[in-house]
Amino acid sequence: MANPVLIAKAAAMVLSNEKIRKGVGWIVVAILSPIFVFVAILCGMLSGAANHNNSALDLCFHGGEIAEDVPEDYREHIKAMRDSFAVIDGIVNELNAKMENGDSLDPIQIKAVFYSLYFGADQPSAVDSRKFADCFVTFEERTRTVTTEDGTTKEETYTIPVPIKDLSVVYQNINTALGITATYEDMANATEIYYRIAYGTATPLEDDSTTGWEGWKYQLSEEELENLYHDLPAGENGSEIVKLAMSRLGDPYSQEKRGQGSYTDCSYLTMWCYKQFGISLPGTAAEQGRYCFNNSLTIAKEDLLPGDLVFWSHKPNGRFMNITHVGIYAGDGKVIDASYSKGVVVYRDLFDSDKQVLYGRPLVKE
Template sequence: MNIPIHDSVPAEYSSHIVSMRESFETLDTIIQAINNETESGQSLDSVQVKSVFYSLYFGAAQPSAAASKKFADCFVTYEERTKTETNDDGKTSESTYTVAVPIKDLSKVYQNIASVMGRSASYEDMSNATEIYYRIAYGQPAPKEDDSVDGWEGWAYQPKAEELANLYHNLPTGELGIEVVKMAMTRLGDPYSQEKRGQGSYVDCSYLTMWCYKQLGIIIPGTASEQGRFCVNNGLTIAKKDLVPGDLVFWSHKPNGRFMNITHVGVYAEGGKVIDASFSKGVVVYRNLFDFDKQVLYGRPHIKK
C-alpha cells in the first residue's frame, strides 16, 4: 500500500512521486515475469532494479511499459538451454528453453542501459542508485570507502581531461616518507570500521593515512577522496613509476560521486607493497600493491611544509 503524500509536498514533486509509483508497479510485474524464467534461485533483485530506475528517471519522463521491459532486461542475459525429458513410451527427447540469468557486474548493467535505453548514467547517478539501494535493502548508508569490488568487477574510472591536467610532478622524495611507513606499521592488525574509526584502535583506510601523517605534524583531510583532492590542489601528485615509501596510493573501486570517484587509499611501503586499512580483510594489512587497473592517483604529502 502506498503511503499518502502529505499536503505540504509541492505539487510538482508530488506528481513525480505518483509517476514513479506507477512505474514501480509496472516494473514489479515485469520483474516477476523475468524471475519466472530464472533458475537455481538466481532471482533478479527488484530493489536494485528500482533503485537504478529511480536514480535515472525521477523527475524525468517515465518509460512506457514496453520500454520498462527493455530496461529490466538490461539486468539479465537470456540463455538457451537444453533439457532431456522421458516420454510416456519410455523414450527420451530433448527440448530447448530460455533462462534469464541476472548480471552480477553493475558496470555491465549500466553499459546495457546506455546501449538499449540511450540513457548514459553519470557517476553521480550510479552513486545515488547505490545509496538508495543500501538504505532500502540494509537500512544504512552505502559505504563510501572500501577496497572491495562488490558487484563492480568491470568498473574502471576514466579521469576527465581537467583531472588529468597537471597531475604528475617531479617532486623531491622528502625526509618523512619512511617515518610515515613506520607509523603505518604500528597499526598492523588494528580492526577496520568506518562507523567506529578513531574509537579505540578502529580505523578505516583514510583514518589510517590521516593518523600516520598527523603523528608527523602533517595535516591532511579525513576522507580518501578529499586526500586525493588535497594532493592535486597542492601539486603533490606523482607518476606511479616515481612511488617512494610514504606516498599515498588512491583507488577507485566503484562510483561514489566523490572526487575522481576515489574509494580507497593506502600507504606505499616500497618493494611493491602497501599498508592499508582493508575493508575486505577487516584489519590493517601489509600486502602486495593490488588492483593496478583501479589505481587512479598517487600523492606525496610528506613533503608538504
C-alpha cells in the same frame, strides 16, 4: 536524470519546514551527492529519526498515503515513480518465472537504479521498462528433452534469462539500450537507496574484506622497524609519510569515530599522514582516488615508491572506480592500511593485486 531546479526548490522547502523536512528529506538526499546521502542517513540513525528519513522512499517503494504538505510537483513525481515501479515489478516477475537453478532478479535493486536515474524526470513512465529490465539479464540458449504427444522424445532449444551479477555491466547495458550514462553519483545513490530499502541501513563507505592473505601485523619489533626505516630513501617526504603511518600501527578502526582519539579508518589514515605535509586529501578512499586522477597524480604500479597511495575495489559501490579501500605503500612489496576486516592499522603484504585499481602520488602536488 534528476531535475536541478526541482532539487533547489525541494532543498529550500525542506530547510524551511520541519514537518516537510521529515517527510520528504530522503527524496532530496537520494538525488544529491553520495557523501551527503551517507551523512544524512547516519545523522538520522544517530538521532532516532531514521523512520522519518525512510518515509519518502517508502512512499515510492512501498506505497501509502502521501501527506498533504508534500508539494504538488513532488506528489506527481512520487505517483509517476510508483506507476513505473508497478510496470517494472510485472516484468521482473515475468523474467523470474522463466529462470532456472534458483536464479532470480532482485526487484529492489532494479528499482533503486531506476529511481536514481529517473526520479525528477518529466515522464519516467515513458521509459521503455522492458528494455530497462533486460539490462539486468543476459539471455542464454539451452536445450532440453521433451516428450511429444505420440510418446516420442526430441531435443528442443529454448532461451532463458540469467541475472547479471556485475553492476558495471548493467550500467553499460543501460547506456547502450537507453542512451543514459550513469555518473558515479548516480551509481552511489542507487547503492544507498538499495541498502536503505533492503536492509534499513547505509551502505558501508569503505571495506577491505578479502581472503587468502597471511602475515599481517599490527606490532613490529624495534629491529623490524629499524630495518624498514633503514631501507627507506633518505630525506624523501614519502619516507616520512611511511614513518607517520607506522606510528599508527595497532590503532583501532572505526568509520564512525575516526579522528576521535586514536580511531581511524583507511582514508582518515592517509588523509592524516598527508596533512602533516600541507596536502589536503578528500575524506573517502574513492574521492582520494578521484583527486589523484583529476590532478594527474596517478602512477604505474611498477613505479610505486614509499609514501604512494594504493587503491582497491573489493566490491561495486558506485563511487569513483568503485574504490573501497586505500593504503600507503611502504616499499619492498608492503603496505600500511587501516583494515576494516582486521579492526586495526596493519603492516602487510601488498595484497589482492587483482583488486588494485589505481596508484597515486599526491606528494607531487605540494
